[in-house]
Structures are given as C-alpha cells and as structure tokens.
Amino acid sequence: MLQLGSQLDEEQRRSFLQAADRQGDRLRRLIEQLLSVARLESHVEPLTLSPVSVEQVARHVVDELRASAHGHTFDLRFDPSLPLIETDEAKVHQILSNLVENALKYSPPDTRVTIRGARMGDGVVVSVEDEGRGIPEEAQERVFDRFYQVDSSATRSVGGTGLGLYICRKLADLLGGRVWLERSGPEGTVFRLWIPGVPPTGRPVAEAPTPTVAELSR
C-alpha cells in the first residue's frame, strides 16, 4: 500500500505505518511465545540465578505495559520487608508480564490493576488482581491449557493465542514455584505466583507449600 506513495496523504501514510508497526509487534510476540513453548517443552531452557527483588521486577513490568494500558491505574502494594530471592529474574519478569497483560486485556478501561507482594513460606507470593468480568466457572479449570481461550472466536475483541498462561505455568514449574487462579467472578480476577526463596536444585517442586491467602489479607 505504501508503494502507492504519492497517492496517499500524510495522514493515511501515518495510519498505514502505525498499522504495520502493530502487526509487526503482534508477529514478534507470537514468535517469542512459540519459541518459549518450544524451549520449555524440550527442557532446554536454562535457569540463570541471581538475587532478585520481585518488587523491582513488578515495577519494570508495569512501566513497560503502561503505554498499552487504556486509562487503567496500577496499584503496587509490596511488603517493604520482602527479602531478595535467589531465582531467574527474566523468567519472573515473563510470568508477571503475561499476568499483567491479561489483567489489562480482560478488564475495562479506567479500572484498577492491583499487584501485591508478600512473604509466603520461604519465598514470595505475588498477586495480580483486576476488575474485569471474570472467567466463567466452567472455564476456570482450563485457562492454563495450551491454546485455550474462553472466547476463541475469530471475532473476539482482543488478540492473543492462548499460550500466555500455559507458558506461565511451565516457567513457574521451572523456578520450583506455582502459579494459580485464586478467584474469579463478576467483580474481577486474581492470579497468584509463588516463587521459592531457594533455587529448585535439590528441592522437588512437590515440596512447595500449599498456598494460603492469610499472608496477603492486609
């Protein structure tokens, strides 16, 4: 279309370029998601450990996604005494990014997305809470399945491929942690991520404590 060059006015040219830019972003994201799935499923994804501030990671995620928020406000509530934990920062970032992206995508503009962080067991639990319409009860079991989308029709208003939560679960397993749907209803949805304070080597995933909500109630 841009080859039509002179037949386009400045406004049309800008709008085509913006559309091409958006398509490029979508394609890049899809390729990244597919590569993540391929690496995770073939167990070749290495862990790169360092002392990580989960609050810092959450703040970076929010800063990156602020531009794609439609008037949403972000509320970050982190326990100031949270310890640094020995984990893979890029993977924590990828999980939180997927959860916050969903919170933005599946809730109306001008609502609040709340991200809380607290201690749980020897690790840290982060919750991502939105004020969207929620996930129908019969679909709640399946949202972590590969390619599953509650509304997968071609006409659904938001894009995506149904890989985000599947990748979150695979990544959380790799960190020796857990990610789960805490609750969802007409008043909104809460997903939680628990990351252990020590790396998974020598610590089977099955030893992760059963999560409770008590530590997040303040």
Ligand SMILES: Nc1ncnc2c1ncn2[C@@H]1O[C@H](COP(=O)(O)OP(=O)(O)OP(=O)(O)O)[C@@H](O)[C@H]1O
């Ligand atoms: N916060 C939420 N509120 C309501 N529905 C949600 C929320 N998070 C996920 N879902 C539902 O779960 C489905 C699976 O989520 P997932 O992140 O795996 O895929 P996606 O967002 O559709 O696509 P992708 O993340 O690959 O771009 C979504 O399609 C949506 O129907």
Ligand SMILES: [Mg+2]
């Ligand atoms: Mg998603």
